[in-house]
Amino acid sequence: MRRVFAALLAVATAISLAFLLLPVAAIFLRVPPGDLIDALGRDVTRDALLVSLKTSAIAHAAVLLIGTPAAYLLARHRFRGRGAVLTLIELPLVLPPAVAGIALFAAFGRNGLLGGELDALGVQIPFTQAAVVLAVAFVESPFYFRGAIAAFEAVDSTLVDAARTLGASPARVFARVALPLAAGGLGAASALALARGLGEFGATLIFAGSLQEVTQTLPLAVYAQFEADFDTALAISALFVIVGALLLVTLKLYGWLRFSSIFRSRFATSTSS
Amino acid sequence: MASLQFDLSLPLRDFDLELALDVGRETVALVGPSGSGKTSVLRAVAGLAHPARGSVTCAGDVWFDSERRIDKRPEERSVGFVFQEYALFPHLNVEQNVTFGGGRADRLLWRLRIEHLAHAKPTELSGGERQRVALARALARDPRVLLLDEPMAALDPHTRGRVRAELHDLLRELELPALLVTHDFEDAAALADRVGVLVDGKLRQVGTPAELLGSPADPFVAEFAGANVLLGVAEAGPNGLTSLRLEDGHVVVSTDEARGRAALVLYPWDVSLARTAPDDSALNHLRGEIVSLVQVGNRMRVRLPFLTAEITAASAERLELRPGEQVVASFKATQARLLPAD
Numbered sequence: 001m002r003r004v005f006a007a008l009l010a011v012a013t014a015i016s017l018a019f020l021l022l023p024v025a026a027i028f029l030r031v032p033p034g035d036l037i038d039a040l041g042r043d044v045t046r047d048a049l050l051v052s053l054k055t056s057a058i059a060h061a062a063v064l065l066i067g068t069p070a071a072y073l074l075a076r077h078r079f080r081g082r083g084a085v086l087t088l089i090e091l092p093l094v095l096p097p098a099v100a101g102i103a104l105f106a107a108f109g110r111n112g113l114l115g116g117e118l119d120a121l122g123v124q125i126p127f128t129q130a131a132v133v134l135a136v137a138f139v140e141s142p143f144y145f146r147g148a149i150a151a152f153e154a155v156d157s158t159l160v161d162a163a164r165t166l167g168a169s170p171a172r173v174f175a176r177v178a179l180p181l182a183a184g185g186l187g188a189a190s191a192l193a194l195a196r197g198l199g200e201f202g203a204t205l206i207f208a209g210s211l212q213e214v215t216q217t218l219p220l221a222v223y224a225q226f227e228a229d230f231d232t233a234l235a236i237s238a239l240f241v242i243v244g245a246l247l248l249v250t251l252k253l254y255g256w257l258r259f260s261s262i263f264r265s266r267f268a269t270s271t272s273s
Numbered sequence: 274m275a276s277l278q279f280d281l282s283l284p285l286r287d288f289d290l291e292l293a294l295d296v297g298r299e300t301v302a303l304v305g306p307s308g309s310g311k312t313s314v315l316r317a318v319a320g321l322a323h324p325a326r327g328s329v330t331c332a333g334d335v336w337f338d339s340e341r342r343i344d345k346r347p348e349e350r351s352v353g354f355v356f357q358e359y360a361l362f363p364h365l366n367v368e369q370n371v372t373f374g375g376g377r378a379d380r381l382l383w384r385l386r387i388e389h390l391a392h393a394k395p396t397e398l399s400g401g402e403r404q405r406v407a408l409a410r411a412l413a414r415d416p417r418v419l420l421l422d423e424p425m426a427a428l429d430p431h432t433r434g435r436v437r438a439e440l441h442d443l444l445r446e447l448e449l450p451a452l453l454v455t456h457d458f459e460d461a462a463a464l465a466d467r468v469g470v471l472v473d474g475k476l477r478q479v480g481t482p483a484e485l486l487g488s489p490a491d492p493f494v495a496e497f498a499g500a501n502v503l504l505g506v507a508e509a510g511p512n513g514l515t516s517l518r519l520e521d522g523h524v525v526v527s528t529d530e531a532r533g534r535a536a537l538v539l540y541p542w543d544v545s546l547a548r549t550a551p552d553d554s555a556l557n558h559l560r561g562e563i564v565s566l567v568q569v570g571n572r573m574r575v576r577l578p579f580l581t582a583e584i585t586a587a588s589a590e591r592l593e594l595r596p597g598e599q600v601v602a603s604f605k606a607t608q609a610r611l612l613p614a615d
Contacts, residue, residue, distance in 0.1 A: 110604040122314040161321050165354040166374030167414060176373070180364045 024241055031234050039235030047213045048221035048236070055129060055217065056197050059136035063197075064190060067144050072174060074145075077159075082168030086149070093142045097202025100138055104207040108134065131208035132215050139198035147189020151182035187254065191247050199240070277418050277450040279337075281317050281327040283474075285310055290317075290324075290474035294448040296450040301479075302465035303454045303498065305455075308319050310474040311454040312357070315420045318452065319354050320347035331417050353411030353449075357422040359403045361395040362425075367406050368392065376413040385443075400428045401436050408443065418450040419444075425460050434570075437463055458498050462486075470494045492536040492612050501539045501580040504614055507531040514556075514606055521579055525557045529611035541583035543608040546575060546592065546600045555603040563596050577602060 031039075074086065092100055107113045108125045118125060125131050155178050156189045179186075201219040208215040209250060210224060218236055225233040281295035292308040294301065303311045316322035320331055320336065323344060327411030329337035333552050336345045347478065361370050369392040371378040382388040383406040395403060404424060411419060429434055441464050444451055461468045462482035469479040470493075471489035478490035489495035496502040503519050507527075514526045517537055525537060545551075550558040561577040568574075575582045582602055594600065 144559065156360070158356055158358075161316075161319075161347070162356055162360040162362070162410075163373065164321070164427060165319050165350075165352055166410065168374065169348060177362060181362075208312045 016089075024099040027234055027237050027241060031238075035231060036235045036238050037153065039229075039232045040239065042232055044212060044216075044221055045232060045236060046224065048216050048218045050143045051129070051132065051213070052198060052217040055132040055136055056194065059140065059197055060190070060194050062133075063137055063141045063144050067141055068148060068179075068186065069079060071145055071148035072152050072178060075149045076178075081159055089145050090142050093146075097139065097200070098206055101135065101203035104106025104131070104134055104138060104203060105244060127209045127211070127215060128206060129208075130160060132204050132217060135203040135207045136197040136200045139200050141144055143196050144189050144193035147192060148182070148186055151176060151185025151189060154185060155181045175235075184254065192250055193245060197241070197248055217218055274362055276319065277329075277331050277452070279318060279327065279329040281314070281329070282309075282325045283313055283317055283324040283327075285313060285474060288474045290314065292469075292471065292474070292476045293327075293481070294452075294476070295468065296391060296452055298448045298450060299425065299466040300444045300451040300453055300464060301544075302461035302468045303452065304456065304458055304461045304468055306497075307456055308396060309471045311391035311456075311471055312422055314471070314564035315354070315422050315452060318418065319352045319420055320345055320350050323547045327404060332375045334417075345587065351417040353412045353414070353416035353419045355404075355407045355419070355421045355424050358427050361403060361406055361410070363395055366394055367398075370395065370406055371413050376415070376599060378409065378413065381409040381412055383498050399432075401432045404440075408440075408535070410428050412447070417449070419447065419449045421451065421453040421457055424453065425455065425457065434490075439463060442474065468490050471491075471499055486540070488537060489591050489610075489612065490507070492538065492614055495536070495538040495610075495612065499540065501537070501541065501544075503537040503539070503579065505535060506609060507533060507535040515611060517609075517611065519579070523579065525559070525609055526606045527609035527611050528607050531611040531613065532615045537611045538610040538612055539580060539604060539608060541574065541581045543611035544580065544602050544604050546582050546584055546588075546594070546602055548592065550601045551603060553603070554605065556606045557604050557609060558601045560599060562604065563594060563600060565596055573599075 013255075072087075074082065094105070105112060105126060108118065109115055110119065110124070110126065117213070125134065134226045142189070159177055159181065160173055170175065198217075199219055200217070201223070204210075204215065204217060204218060205223075210216045210220040212221075212224075216224065222233045222236045276298070276513055277296040280546075281290060283290040283297060287308075288310070290313050292314065304315060305311055312323055317324050323518075324337065326338065326339045328335065328339070329338070332483075333344050335341070336350050337343060345441070357368075362373065365373065367387065368378045368382070371381060378391065379388065382391055384406060387402060387405050387409065390398065390406070395406065396404065398434070404427070424440060425433055425437060437460060444464060453461070453464060455464075458468075466481065467479060468482055468485055470477045470485070472493060478485060478494050485494060485498050486500075489498060489500070491501045505517040505519040505525075507515050507517045509532075510526050515529060515531050516524055516526045517531070518524050519536055519537065527537070545555070550560075559579065561575075561579060564576040564578060566573055566575055567585055571586050572596075573586045574608060575584065575589065578599070580602060592600075
């Protein structure tokens with residue numbers, strides 16, 4: 001009986017791994033590496049890469065700049081309705097991306113909630129690069145919020161108290177204590193959000209369209225090239241896999257380095273004293 | 274006059290913390306069981322907790338006054354706070370920790386004999402070293418009040434004695450109003466000029482360690498100070514003495530006056546042990562079996578079913594005491610203090 005169960009676990013694990021890794025491996029096995037590099041040199045790929053980098057950089061910077069202080073406030077302060085706020089923030093996580101695109105339209109579109117105000121300012125958002133930035137920020141910020149709030153909540157509140165009794169203003173407590181101690185968690189949340197933002201597809205397609213050189217990001221280019229030139233689609237996909245893998249390895253490595261530096265410093269003093 | 278005065282009412286989860294205290298240039302220890310509200314007192318003085326009513330004044334400076342709606346922020350009060358487990362900043366080295374609030378570190382690091390650790394991280398330090406860093410950090414801004422929350426609790430037993438002596442000297446040298454919180458009466462008695470016993474948010478008694486030991490206000494204070502507290506019924510005894518029938522049937526006599534329900538308060542170091550009842554001036558001789566023997570430094574704590582005696586380790590050796598053996602515990606009627614019990 002025990003042996004049957006062990007075999008069952010092993011088979012389930014093997015199926016899971018094969019199912020998850022086979023399609024990823026297929027991307028690299030279908031096309032020789034040389035062709036992949038050629039495909040990356042094509043105009044459509046380069047344009048999409050530039051659009052993706054630019055919009056992601058702007059959206060991500062905005063998410064970090066505004067999201068970090070907001071996450072700090074939500075992590076530190078207990079107020080009525082805090083639970084509701086935290087739940088609402090996570091709502092975009094469970095929305096289908098297409099719905100997110102429609103929602104953005106309803107808010108910022110010509111006939112949307114803020115359409116009149118934006119029109120008066122002479123600003124048009126849908127189908128511009130600004131729309132890509134908004135879509136990317138909308139879908140990636142909940143990922144950052146979740147991780148950042150957890151990172152700030154994990155900072156020992158006694159350390160914050162200690163800093164205040166030492167005369168530190170709230171701003172100084174944030175900069176000198178909370179931020180450095182939450183840095184690891186914030187970095188992880190930032191990486192995860194960035195990856196989600198780079199991969200954004202549905203909301204961007206609906207709210208910004210897929211115009212080469214303007215709003216066509218890498219995931220949209222994959223879709224556009226899927227029928228036109230499958231090799232290019234494969235090449236961009238391979239690029240995503242590599243970037244994703246690098247991101248994951250960096251995160252794991254960061255965790256491991258932190259752990260080993262603590263371990264090493266303890267070891268060093270115990271031998272020197 | 275550099276002194277700290279406060280009169281607080283602070284609702285906690287299970288009870289209201291209500292106490293008033295005036296701390297001069299002295300160390301006052303608040304002792305009590307865990308959950309009695311000791312730490313909340315320190316937090317309220319530091320401005321980390323906000324009392325419902327009352328006032329906190331330091332050297333004439335009002336830090337808190339509920340009637341005048343004054344509640345200074347922690348960073349605007351001048352307190353040095355040594356937190357339980359020390360709360361050192363793990364990402365900063367010793368020197369950066371000490372100078373976090375400004376000021377210079379070198380003199381303090383030298384005074385506390387940790388200058389060689391200036392560039393070490395808190396994770397690399399021993400418990401005693403961490404305590405000294407926490408003290409240096411608390412003192413770096415020349416605070417007007419020093420608050421210490423269980424400063425000895427995180428130390429292992431064999432460094433405790435030495436660290437306690439060092440802390441005692443430092444507190445005398447600083448001449449600051451210092452408020453120290455501990456659950457250990459021995460630490461309190463060794464470090465503080467006065468000791469306050471806090472139970473369920475109320476002060477039961479404040480006095481010098483000798484006063485608390487000599488005339489405890491109630492059986493709880495006595496027990497906390499380390500006494501055996503045995504309940505019984507008191508009635509008039511022979512020769513103008515009081516005799517107390519204990520719940521286990523033993524009868525003891527005391528020079529104290531009491532009638533009805535009463536508690537016998539007897540310090541372990543006032544009890545002597547022998548193999549057979551000695552023919553001396555002690556009137557109380559109780560026979561019992563040794564439950565356990567625990568050596569504390571050069572003393573031996575001998576637990577009998579009804580009381581604990583403390584004798585020198587040398588005497589325990591000479592009497593060859595072993596668990597399970599019969600001994601006679603003797604004490605004088607003058608050492609058997611009686612307090613009304615309810």
